[in-house]
Amino acid sequence: MSHATDSATDTFVAHRNLLFTVAYEMLGSAADAEDVLQESWLRWIKVDAEHVRDQRAYLVRITTRQSLNRLRTMKRRKEAYVGPWLPDPLLTAPDVAEDVELAESVSMGLMIVLETLAPTERAVFVLREVFDISYDEIAAAIGKSPGAVHQIARRARQHVDARRPRQVVSQSETRAALGAFQRAVETRDLQGLLDVLAPDVVLVGDGGGVKQAALRPISGAEKVVRMFFGGLAKVEGTLTGKPTMVNGNPALLVRLDGEIDGIMAIRVEDARITGLYYVRNPQKLTRLESETPLTLR
Template sequence: MDPATEAFLAHRNLLFTVAYEMLGSVADAEDALQETWLRWVDVDLDTVRDQRAYLVQITTRQALGRLRTLSRRRESYVGPWLPEPLLTAPDVAEDVELADSVSMAMLLVLETLNPTERAVFVLREVFGLEYDEIAGAVDKNPAAVRQIAHRARAHVAARRPRGDVSADESNAALEAFRRAVETGDLQRLLDVLAPDVVLLTDGGGVKPAALAPVVGAGLVAAVLGRIAGTASLRTAQVNAGPALIVRLDGEVDTVIALHIDDGLVSGLYAVRSPGKLSRIEQERQLSR
């Protein structure tokens, strides 16, 4: 294996994680990595001091260009936009900071940042790059990057969802939720849902989905009650957190990611858009 290929493959999981956290889309992250590879093979490796940082810089530039285009498209999206769900390996959840950074709840918070703020936040807070390394990726000077990082950090802190729960508590809540949805038992659903639970559904304008958030345990339970008896349910780890994969006639119909707070389900992210479910069977290795 030539040195360029060896270096790229050694850091591929890291580069995919960077691109996915910036874009919220597996397909777009893979495209960003392809562009990174095409640029990387033309680099004189003798001039590269830190291959990891250099590859992250290339990936960030590619993701930034795509993110600016995607941000404009999402403004006209039909109903709530949700990230493309990832079936993640069990070890991802063991890295608490990484797991938090790829959760559905956190990715939606990152959507409220502008593209440069998002890139700076991800590279600094999640991957620990130095300000001068980030500056090379976002075409800013280190002083400006430091200011952007401070602003983005404060923005995220004000919107960061609660929900620091143990694995046992998370698994117990997920199993209780699965049983309640499977049986359609309204009281069971109300017992596991937080009173102010919020359900977001993304049908991409293709599948039926609520065009606005569904708020409150009663309304959310009524929506979930329609699933009972019509689908098969499997628990899974999606975006490093608890989730249900819903199948109709053997095909994946919906992926529901859960946000758990104080043992109750406080957030539900139901992805139904077919284009976002075509890769859900493929387990992803993430790293930082």
């Protein structure tokens, strides 16, 4: 029994980063993803692994089912959430940014689009489009026929394609836009900020009712600029921004008098910022001290 448990542990640990990535992309919450992994582990050690043909696929199946259960319960929490809900930002290693597919799949912009999908649609999209899992395996994971999964995948893909950026933006282009944004804010350069923002830019802040943030997204470059400069005028203390890598993409770690205030992530199209996402809720800033390993394999 002990030998079987040790073997199960080794297998689970070998695939842990993959399972966390699956759960995180389905949930957008690091804490909930960790809970899902714990629940998946408890189910995995009860399985007779010797009779499991593909242990990796079986573990992904367990994790998917637990994520779907958690996603449905999270819906009630999000409905009661104060203001917009943004995914947890994760400090990531350079290798995540180097994997273009992985960096795009966990980017704040795409994660926000995934929030608009129904739970089953999100599960199917993540498993099929991100992890390239077969329709048969997905069907086994979510309890539907392969034909039904194919239809759900098509519908989810159309929904996401209509809302995601038209093309993948390079890290250097994102970094350049972020640098221009930071310089304009720090120097109070009104025109410089307008130049780097797209006319239809959207600012989304997540304070969770704990930290002050706009209760609704703010649309339009002029409104966003007024929001920024008006807010900066009211800040008591010293704000600083440091470039970092969050969810595989360039972002700004913002500190107030040396303490973490939040993470600013951006979405860039045609060299201009179309989305600004500022996470201030302290409960969502727990993954910024050490890197979270993510993988598609």
